[in-house]
Amino acid sequence: MVRVLSYGVSVLALLSFPGAARAAIQTEGQEAAIGASDRAEVENNEIFVTASAVTATKTETPLIETPQAISVVPSELFLERGARNVQETLRYSAGVTAEAYGLDSRGDTSSVRGLSPVEYLDGMRRLFNYSVLPRVAVETLDRVEILRGPASVLYGQGANGGIVNMVSKRPQHGVPSGEVAVQYGSFDRLQGQVDLTGSLDAAGTLAGRLVAVVRDAETQTDFVKDDRVVLAPSLSWRPGPDTSIVLIGTYQRDRGASTQQFLPIVATILAEEGWRLDTSTFLGDPEQDRLRATQYVGTLLAEHRFSDAATLRTSLRYLDGESFFQEIYPDTYANPLDPFIDADDRVVNRFIYGSRADIRTFTSDTNLELRFATGPFEHLLLAGIDYSDYRQRSQSGSGVTTPIDIYDPVSTGVTPVPLVDDPNQRNSQLGFYVQDQIRYADRVSLVVGARRDRARSKTEGLDAQIDEATTFRAGLIGELGGGLAPYVSYSEAFLPVAGLDFGGVAFEPQRGRQYEAGLKWQPRRTVLVTLSAYDIEETNRPINDPENPVNVIQTGRVKSRGFEIEGSYILPGDLTLTAAYSYNEATVEESSYPEEIGEQLNDTPRHLASAWVAKTFALTAETSLRLGGGVRHVGPTRSIGVFGAPTVRTPGYTLADALVELDYRERWRLSVSATNLFDKDYYAPCRSFGDCFTGNGRSVIATLGYRF
Template identity: 40%
Template sequence: MKSAYQNRAAMGRVSLGASLLALAFASSAQAQTTESDDADIIVTARATTATKTDTPILRIPQSIEVVTLEQVQDLGALSIREALKYTAGVYNASDDLRGDFNNIRGFQSVLYVDGLKRNYGFVYLPRVDVNSMERIEVLVGPASVLYGSGSASGLTNMQSKRPRFEFGGTASVSYGTHDRKEAVVDLTGPLSDTLAVRLVGLVRDSDSRMDYIPNDRILVQPAITWKPSDRTDITAIGLYQRDKNPPNYNVLPLVASLYALPGMRVPDSRMLGEPSIMKGTKENKSITLLASHEFSDMFSFRSATRYTKADTDQAEVYLNPSATGNPLNPFIDTNGNGIFEPGETMVPRNLFAIGIKYKIFNTDNNLGVKFDTGPISHQFLAGVDYSHFRQVSGQAFISGVAPIDIYNPVYGTVAPPVYTFFNTQILKQTGFYAQDQIDFGDTASLVVGIRRDRYTKQDAGLPKEVTKKTTKRAGLTVNVTPTLAPFVSYSESFLPISGLNQFGDTYQPLFGKQKEIGLKWQPFQTTLLRVSYYDLKEDKSLRVDPSNPLRSIQIGSTKSEGVEFQANHNVRDDLSITAAFSYATSRLSDQDYQRDAVPKYLASMFGTKTVALSDDVTLRLGAGVRYQGRMTSGNPAVFRVVTPSYTLVDAMAAFEYKNWTLQFNAINLLDDLYYPSCSHFGSCANGEPRTVQGTLTYRF
């Protein structure tokens, strides 16, 4: 555990970061004039996710953060999870090759790609590759009026790279920690005045932080855009992705991690499963059609449709320290005397395997109408979306397979899985929504919306479940000045949960509602700041079964309340700074203490500075610091585990010569030992070691 000195040092680094941020803003403000070259500004001041219209962020009465491709590259992010680690209110546990799991305001976010839902609850799809994305928009808080299926925390919408009518592109090769070798090509350009194409391709051969576990990938993403006029845009995006990456996380006993005595800590990289059984082959094929047409200045139409076919074959053997019933003694009593002895180092394990075939169809279509009623302007939106999700799966779950000596592991003691549970699940959801954005000149803007959903779930051999739900939304933004905009909003969420866990459990839809008040300030075109307070509640929320840490149950509700701050200052080839802070309390309805594995405090800052070394050579240096406050797990009256706070440092350096860039990124630069989360059931997740990546890029 961290000493008091370490904790003071961690907070000191955060305080130092805040001071540097203030100095940076002050110097930047003095250097700026009232005019700025738009080509040099890369702060994103508009977003489409919040309203499904191209709306200035200052006029959106809800918290939304945009992470651009340039920011992703500066961070050296190797996944969507890493791309969001400097976003207010977002936190994650350790890296998990099974999927992109990011939490916002105490709840797991739902992932969307191009405005269409991608993740359906307990669904194992390949992780989205950052090289295939143009930008990431994080809409914070319920958003079901426009999207139907969304968690109380909001949604993460990733926008795919699309063709451009100017020739360009990049080709890069990289090498890094875990013998990670990767090659990426991204080319785009016109075929004619009305046709443009783009191709993104990637090949990766890599190990991972756990012994014997690969992290390989092949990705091909072609796209074509037809633009017969300025009013019509039709884009088709294909995707083929194949991953080979079994689960790479370790669930380590408390006594071998957080509470380990000298010489008794288990290395994070040690395989405690079975190399011959661990597998994670995932294949994803999809085609997306995006279309927009403006009939006139008054009427417009937008459509997004995707068909996905995916296959997953996953198996894992993992530690089950809670099987002994004593969180401080996970070892099997081989002597049968009820007393732990030094020679007893065998820990129970479980086996879980699943083979799934997915077929998913999504479509979202809406009609926009712009009109005025006197001095008031309206941007009305009415639409319908439909999704059809089908999975056919076979599962194997065995509790208590051959245990393993965590200090001297011997493999080959577990038989291959035999699938004994088979199921077909079909989910259908149809939603009708309407929204009106009302602008009272330059004084204020009001957003109101309503939606009606019909959701059905059918599991083989079980009665069909039908749920109907109406969700609402309202928000007001007041433009005190052209750059200062306070806002207030109310929004609701509705989230069906698809798929099955390892016990074959299904779950009822979740319902959420949020009240939020905040302030957005854009003092310069290059700078955007937000501060907000929210009160968020989710009914029928999932929680860990008190009698089984591997299982989730639905009882009561969860309430989250907090304050967030986000600041972004971004000028190409000069100074860029991102800073975030959040404080949140999250509690279950029958508890008066912080919810398990949810930190109260998060703080971060990342900045880059570009300097010219000569006429042809520039150097860009960057550094970041991330702080996550302590977390707790368990009932204080029974047994409670405290996960210590930690502070991590990231860094980057990039040399640019004409069309060439050589960039180095380091995550957890100081190689600090930390635990993302620990459980009162007797285990800790392992943190990520220092990861270094070097990338050589050529720009066409």
């Protein structure tokens, strides 16, 4: 009998996750599916499945041969840790501030190495500007890959922080299987979910999958809902052994409001005893605060292998989304240290902001992979072309509305903000790229690549803005023996920024470069440790305008330097252990504001650390118990005041997570996951603008599922 012994999935997050076997194997007449980025090896009648992170090279390259830091977090692991959204899946990854702005339902905002990453789905960019779209449901994802540092050679539209690439679940060919589950948890979270997959015909050439989620929930913030409906059907057609076509459809409807209330610093972090607001405080209006977002998405993923030496891949996606967002928030900006308008220091003025957006995006990526040899050198050559077209029609409006007593927040007299037409936006980008991975003596790998981009930004009423750039990358990694593989790499970034500032001026593209060096250690298949050091330079960074925090401007130059260590060790008996530590100095080198030059970048912690351990115990022949626990630390941050605003220091915080799961006959599953187990109040971060971003309080979710 053949059994799966280990499943390697991450550079520093997970090496082996029993039961994760997306893997699969053909044994005893049963077929399971090996993921596109996984490689299976047989040793002593045991199958080792070692993952490759396709985000790094767009090819099936083992992580130990990839000269750049990358983490892969499979769904089994991030759900075990209690992740409810994409940014929470990153909590235990090195170099990542997963929830850069705390409890924020407007989007998945994280920072990588102190800089903002770009969000990708199935290798294609998903978001292009700051408009609100439904956040990707974690229940539809197979894994999340985090590529740290610039990656424009392969993606064009890659920020200096890196890429967060979400990989969708796909149909599995074979005997139909699936899971039906219900959840109940904190803040009256009630959710039902289904994940069904399997072959649809006797020949096994056609397979289907259906992921569905229905949720009715409150949130930590009073009066704010978190309701969702997701339907994600998909089909996989394999007409022959060399051809695969996958179609993925997604309908998603989210209903809620903004969980962030921008609570005044003088009533939170700077408040005297007894005057600190509760983290559930709502300072908006229950009838007027709204976040309604709907999207329809269609994705095509096709691959054809002409021979062992040539493979063609094509990815296409069309997204049709619409959203309405309106929020009432306190005026902490006019006078951050004294925003009150009454003698008792209770009442503050409020602003209202609203927007309505209609978004259409088309993205595509086609590449040809060639394998050949020149003497002792084995080449894996990739040449491709990608294209994106983003269009937005929108309306927006802002103004002043009625004040509120923040200690007795009863909202009255608020009317919707009038919306006026914004200039229509259209942004397109065409890129050509080539990459060669050269392997020598099955020990040394050299990766070199180049790309040419042409980006066009057109704002209604203005001339089109054309930006062109050539970017490069190079990396070298060698295996010294004993599982040691040192590496060095260089990469560049070019990221067109869609939209206008309040002056009607189009944003300039962000640019940057990175030097990275590191050491990967894999003494056995179930162990992987990576140590990396980096130096990144970024220009044209978007920031909030201190004179108008709703506006976005672009500052000068930022340097980010630091190091990371991340590892995992999997022992027999299903023990999973992961740990990570990061140190980051992100320094402002040039800026319009002299106060921040030479200082640590606002809201950026220097220290991040995490550890997670989980183990399964056999209770009876049919029942097992899995226990897990983790701790994560985010260091203190600072927000430097300009134009007389105060400099604000936000304390760091350390949080604990836990898991208890019972499994009966590998069919029934009852799990309870808890995040921020001890319900610590914290902020992430507080800013010199005068507001604080509240952190996520304790969340406990029980899940009852049945697998078949």
